[in-house]
Amino acid sequence: MADIVNIGLYPTAHTTASNLLDRFDTLIDVAKYAFAFAVKNKVQIIPVDISSTESKKTVWNVGSVDPDGYMVSLIGIIFNNTHEPYKQIEFLINAGLLRIHEMIESDPKFDIFSLL
Amino acid sequence: MLEFVELKITNFGPYKDTQVIKFDKGVTIIWGDNGRGKTILLNAFRYALLGIVKERSKQKKNNLISLCNWENIEQGIYEFSVQLSFKYNGEPYELRRKFQLRPGIVEPKSDNDFEEEVFLQKSNSIVSQNELRQQLTKIMPEQVSRFFLFDGELLSEYEDLLDNNRAISSKIKDSIEKILGVPILINALNDVNAEYEKINKQYLKIANKNESNSQIIGALESANVKLSHLQRSYNLYTKEKETEIQRKKIIEVELSRTERVRAQIENKNKLLQEINSNEERRIQLQATLKEYSKDAWLVLLNPIVKEKLLMIDKEIKSLEHKQYKEANITNEIKKLSQAIHSNLCPTCHRDLEEENKLEINNKIKLLKETVIEFTDSEKSRLEYLQRNKTILRAQEVQNIKELINNLNSQIDDLTVKIIDSKGKVNEINQSIGKPDQYETIANLNNDHAIIINNIRVLDDTITRIDRDIAETNSNINILTKKIDNTRIDNELQNILTLKESVLSLRDLFKDGISIYRDKLREKVQLDASMLFRRISHEKDFVDLVINDNYGLNILYRDGKENVNRSAGYEHIIAISLIGALQQNAPLSGPIVMDSPFGRLDEVHSKNISAALGSLSHQVILLAYEGEIDVQFARHTLGSGLSNEYKLERISGKHTKIVEFREKT
C-alpha cells in the first residue's frame, strides 16, 4: 500500500489543536508540536486510545506539513523505520494531540509549554 | 375681626331639614364619630363663605350635587342651603347661599343643572350682588381661607411651604403675606410708582415749554426711555439669574445624590481603559509568542536529537577508525610490494638484498593477515550516518524554552488582570443599575456646566447693565441740572420738588416692605415658637425657625434644625403657624378645625386642647370622642368652652346636631 498523501486529524485531536491557536500561529505549528511531543515520548509508551470508529478529517497535504522532508528523515533516524513515514507522522500527530487533550482534561491549569 | 354667630344648614349632606349651631367667643366642640359628617360641616362653612367645597383628594370639585341631603335625593328632592350669621368688625351680617335645580330640570346630571342664590345682609340693608363678592373677598379671601378652615387630613398642603422650590409654596407665601398685610405696602409702592411716572412725564412736558430746554428735554426723554429699558432688562436678567441659581441648586442636590454613582462610573471608565491597554499588550505578546512557538517543536525534539547525534557520532568514529586503519595497512602493503617489484629499499632507495626481500615478503604476509576489510556495507553505513548527522544538525535550534515560558507567563498575568478588571466592571454595572442612568448623570454634569456658564454670562450682563444704568442716571442728572440751571420758573420748580418727594416716597415704601416683612416673619416665628413649646412634649425641641416662605423647621437644643419630622409634628407645627398668623394678622377670624388630633399621641392632644383658646378668639373644633380626652378638654378649657354639640346618628344618611351642653 502506498503512503498517504494527506494528513488527517481525529475530531478530538482537531478540537484540541484548534483550542491551542491562542499560543500557536497555525494548526500546522500545533501539529508539529504534538508530533514532537509524541516522538519525544516514544509513542509506544503513551497510553493513547485512538478509537477507530471516529473518522479523520483531512486537513493538510503532506507537502504543507513537511516541506523539507525533515519529519520523514526524523522518523527514519529515530525509529529506524522508513515504511510509510507519513502514515507514521499522521499517527504521531494524532497521538500527541490526544495525549495533550487528556492532560488538559485532567488539569484545567495545564500549560502547553510545560512540555518543553 | 370676624366672629361667627350662627350656622343654619338645610338639607346639607346628612343634615336633613334645618339644623342650627350657635357660636360664642371661645371654643365650641362638635363631637361626631367617623362618617357622621364632621368634614361636611367644615365644608358648610367653606360653602357659605366661598361658594366651594373641598374633597379630601385635595381638589376643588364642584360636585355640589353630592351635598344634597342623601335621604332627600331618594325622594327626588335636590336642594340645600347654608346660612351663616356673623359679625365683621362689630357689624352684623347674614349670608345665605341656596343651591337648587334650574327650572325645568327634574333629574340633575351635574352641577350645571343647578342654580345658586346668594344673599348678603349687612346690618339692616341688603348688599347688592355687585358688592357682594367684593365684601366677601374682603372678609374671607379664598387664598387665605386655608388658615382658618383647617382640615387635619390636608397637612401635605402645609408641607409644601417647606420646599422653597415648589411653585405652590410662593402661592401659599402670598396667602400668608396677604393675611399679614404686606400687600398694603406693596400696593402703596405700586401706586406711588405709577404716580411718579405720571409726574415725571408732566415735568418733562413743562420743562419742554421752555424752548431752550427742548433739546435737552429730547435728550432727557431718550435717556429716560433708555433707563426704563435698562431697568426692565436688569430685572429680567436678575430674575433669570435667580432661576438659574435655583436650577443649579437642584442639580447640585441631584449631583451629590449621584456622586457615588458618578465615582463608580469614573472608576469603571478607568478599568475599561486598563482592560483595553492590557488586551492590546496581550495581543502583541501573543503575536511574538506565536513567532517563537513555530520552533517549539524543534526545541521539544532537541534532547532526543542530541541523544541520537551522540549515538551517530560514536558509530561514525568507530567506522572511521576502522576505515583509517585498513587504509593505512593497505598503503603499507602497497609500499612494500612496490619495493619488491622495484628491487629498491623504500627507505634508503638502495638495491634490495635477497634477505631483505625475504623480510619484506614476510612483512607483507603478516600485514595481509592482520588487515580487516572495511566492507562496502560499512562504507554505506558510514555515509548514511554522516548524512543523518548533517540532517539532524541542520535543524538544531537555540534553546528558546525560557523565552517562550517568559512570554507565556506574561500573557497569563495579563489574562488574569483582564479577567479581574472585567469582573470589577460587572460588579459596578450591577450596583449602578440602569445604563440609562449614565446618560442622565452625564447630562446632569453637562447641565451643571451649562448653568454655571449661564450664571457667569448673566452676571457679566447684569454688571454691564448696572454700569449702563449708573451712566444713564448720571446723564439724566447732568441733563436735569442743565434744565434746572436755565430759566427756571415756579411751575417747573414746583413739579421738580414734587417729583423728588414722590421719589422719596417710592423709596420709603420699597424699604418699608422688606423691613416689615422681616419684622413679621420674626413675630410669626416668635409666636409660633411659643405655641409650639406649649404644645410639644419634646424637651430638646426648643424653637421654630422660619424660612422665606413661612415654612417652619424645628430647632434642637444644640442649634441644629430637625429635617425629618413625623406627621404628628407636622400637625403641631401647622397649628402653631395658624395660631401665630392669627395673632399677627390684620385679618383675624374663627378657626374651624376638623380632626386636628388624628396623628397626635395623648400628651400632644391634651396640650393642644389646653392651647385651643390661645389660637384665636373663636375656635370651632370637630372631633370624635376617642380623639381627645373629653373630660380633660372640658376641665382644661373651663369657661373657655362656650358650646358643645353632638352629631347623632338617625340613619346612615341622616345626622342630627344636638346641643350637648348649655353654655355657662
Added chain:
Amino acid sequence: MNDHHNEIQNTIEQLRKSKYPSLSQELVKQILEIEINNQENRIEANRLISITLKKTWPGEA
C-alpha cells in the same frame, strides 16, 4: 384701624423719621390709610393716591 394696621403705620413712620425725614408725616399716613381701606379696590386706591399727591402740588413738601 386695627393693631396690625397700626404696626404698618409705625414701621413706616420709624423708617420715614430715620431715612426720609423730608417727607411729610401726614402725607405718608394718608397714603397708608387709603391703601388699608381699599385693599380690594385697587382702582379706587390708585385714584385716591393720585388725588392726595396732587394736593401736595404746588410746593408742599
